[in-house]
Amino acid sequence: MLRLDRIGKTYADGTAALDDVTLEVRAGEIVAIVGGSGCGKTTLLRLLAGLDRASRGTVSLDGDPVREPHPGIGIVFQEPRLLPWYDVAGNVGFGIAHLPPALRREKVLHALDLVGLADQAKRWPRELSGGQQQRVSIARAFVTDPRVLLLDEPFSALDALTRSSLHGHLYRLWQESRPTVLLVTHEVSEAVALADRVVVMRPKPGRIDDEVTLELARPRRAASPGFEAAQRRIMTALDRSLAPRENEAERGRAEPATAWW
Amino acid sequence: MSDAALAASGPRGAAAPERDGARRGLGAPPLWLLGFVLPVAVALLWEAAVRLGVAQGRLVPPPSRVGATLGALWTSGDLQVHAAATLWRVAVGFGLGAAAGLALGALSGASRLSRALLDPTLQALRSIPSIAWVPLFILWLGIFEASKVALIAVGVFFPVYLGVAGAILSVDRKLVEVGRAFRLSALATLRRILVPAILPETVTALRSGLGLGFMFVVAAEFMGASEGLGYLLVDGQQMGKPDAILAAILCFAVLGKACDALLVAATRPLLRCQDVARDRL
Structure with a gap:
């Protein structure tokens, strides 16, 4: 179980990025974190990854406090961040260099197979498309068998078609070892396609505004029943999360609910 | 082969396929060879000038x-x-x-x-x-x-x-x-x-x-x-x-x-x- 207990983060310049965030995620659950820009989603993920430290409160994984990068927690960044001096296989195996070569090769090939890049193992990152690079990056995180996988808007730079195929790859990887997944996204449809639970955040300072539990059958497609209704529920929640923050004049303006995200 | 092509190829007109071959031949050598053209041409010209007595070549030897x-x-x-x-x-x-x-x-x-x-x-x-x-x-x-x-x-x-x-x-x-x-x-x-x-x-x-x-x-x-x-x-x-x-x-x-x-x-x-x-x- 991943626990966030009254987490707060204030940056050195006084910016309050997060305040009083409490969240429990059970093992194997897929949680999407959505919210407008500047509501601390990425900050939250960096705290969970141990890349930054919380100003207040604690993060713990199965009772083990997380203050720096934790062996049980993997992260996929917004950009692929592949190392250009390693080939695809070298990048995927980056985090398991300590394993014996034979086992390492086997795990790398298996992960590449699951993301559909088994035939690209010997190529250089620069030769791959953006979507392929992000698949390598996801495989790199999965290959260490993390108990928790953090994804920071990993598909935001990709076109819709590539994105939906990557959702498939991600889901297949998840099915294998069923890690806990925290996915930060600004795409409501992405949250609905993947998550068991959607956490809606609100800005200034970032905190949790609402939660929506999704009980749709998997695999989910945009055409499957309930998909659109779920999307609407989250959008309404998002709308509410921003509304109290806006002053009267702005609220008076008839903005379409979808314009800001 | 058309008359126009014949006329265009001039005196060596009979060899139109050869010309194509030659064009391909010109395209074949790598581009870096082109870099040699200028220095080699200058060297040859200078050599010729000195040999023919046009230049003395004392300060600039051939x-x-x-x-x-x-x-x-x-x-x-x-x-x-x-x-x-x-x-x-x-x-x-x-x-x-x-x-x-x-x-x-x-x-x-x-x-x-x-x-x-x-x-x-x-x-x-x-x-x-x-x-x-x-x-x-x-x-x-x-x-x-x-x-x-x-x-x-x-x-x-x-x-x-x-x-x-x-x-x-x-x-x-x-x-x-x-x-x-x-x-x-x-x-x-x-x-x-x-x-x-x-x-x-x-x-x-x-x-x-x-x-x-x-x-x-x-x-x-x-x-x-x-x-x-x-x-x-x-x-x-x-x-x-x-x-x-x-x-x-x-x-x-x-x-x-x-x-x-x-x-x-x-x-x-x-x-x-x-x-x-x-x-x-």
Whole structure:
């Protein structure tokens, strides 16, 4: 179980990025974190990854406090961040260099197979498309068998078609070892396609505004029943999360609910 | 074949397919051969001008005479002696200068404290034209090898220092963070992320250092040497032998290019991924 207990983060310049965030995620659950820009989603993920430290409160994984990068927690960044001096296989195996070569090769090939890049193992990152690079990056995180996988808007730079195929790859990887997944996204449809639970955040300072539990059958497609209704529920929640923050004049303006995200 | 095509191909019109072949033949040789056209043409023209008596060729000797001088220097063994002396000086000077440049550059790039300590002084020293050190080096180190090697080392040091320090400062923090996320030790971060990240720029810095090394070996040999290609230059000037000067210049060109190629070849295995980038962009 991943626990966030009254987490707060204030940056050195006084910016309050997060305040009083409490969240429990059970093992194997897929949680999407959505919210407008500047509501601390990425900050939250960096705290969970141990890349930054919380100003207040604690993060713990199965009772083990997380203050720096934790062996049980993997992260996929917004950009692929592949190392250009390693080939695809070298990048995927980056985090398991300590394993014996034979086992390492086997795990790398298996992960590449699951993301559909088994035939690209010997190529250089620069030769791959953006979507392929992000698949390598996801495989790199999965290959260490993390108990928790953090994804920071990993598909935001990709076109819709590539994105939906990557959702498939991600889901297949998840099915294998069923890690806990925290996915930060600004795409409501992405949250609905993947998550068991959607956490809606609100800005200034970032905190949790609402939660929506999704009980749709998997695999989910945009055409499957309930998909659109779920999307609407989250959008309404998002709308509410921003509304109290806006002053009267702005609220008076008839903005379409979808314009800001 | 149409009449127009026949007419266009002129007197050799019967061979239209041949012309196509010739065009393909022209396209086949690599483009770099084109670079030879200009110097070879100039050399041939000058040779012809001297042979035909249009020019005297006393101050600007024709290629054949330069070639003959080179040949004579080679058979007498002088050329080997001079080239070896010059190469030795460049090698030692480059070795010392590059080693110091790498070490101080790494120090200044890696730690803010040492950067604040070292960089201002080194930048100030850099703005001194290196030749200005010559009198001091001669006073300190004598007129023999040590002062020459020191001058070359100073010339090599600065581009290497600047290149390495700059490379370290411009390492992508996001990639370093990948190392952190995978909990790499400091040593592993150095080996698997920092060193590969700065390698390309370091090699470039070493190459420009080597180029400067060759520049300064000439200056060093001008200031009094009894052997070396630079001595050959001075000697040619004093004895009025422009063919010997040109022969020495040619040797510099060949040696400089060869050393650079050697450096590139030696570091190529370290830069495999760069090749891909260059081919693709």
